[in-house]
Amino acid sequence: MSEDRAAATLRALRGRREQVREIARFRHAANPAVLVSDERPDATAGGDDRVQLVVDFDDEATLLDQVGLRLDLADLLHREIPVRSRRSVAEVAGAAGYLEAL
Numbered sequence: 142m143s144e145d146r147a148a149a150t151l152r153a154l155r156g157r158r159e160q161v162r163e164i165a166r167f168r169h170a171a172n173p174a175v176l177v178s179d180e181r182p183d184a185t186a187g188g189d190d191r192v193q194l195v196v197d198f199d200d201e202a203t204l205l206d207q208v209g210l211r212l213d214l215a216d217l218l219h220r221e222i223p224v225r226s227r228r229s230v231a232e233v234a235g236a237a238g239y240l241e242a243l
Contacts, residue, residue, distance in 0.1 A: 168210040169202035193223040
């Protein structure tokens with residue numbers, strides 16, 4: 142993801158903040174935040190995860206909620222956004238970047 146694409150993704154998330162929160166609630170997720178990485182640790186041939194949505198999934202959340210959240214966001218924003226649980230982000234040691242609440 143180029144700097145321009147990362148900036149566009151951030152603008153899209155910020156501009157639809159309330160809709161993102163509503164989708165997250167529907168999918169049993171709370172406290173949505175944007176993680177912007179300085180590095181690209183999980184980049185694949187198909188994309189780049191420098192900008193990710195981080196949430197706290199509640200105890201009722203299922204795998205379908207997790208996948209559904211990612212698909213709902215893609216429909217809303219017209220781009221794929223990786224979604225991670227806050228717990229998984231906390232387990233990554235030495236992650237460089239910043240977290241911005243939505």
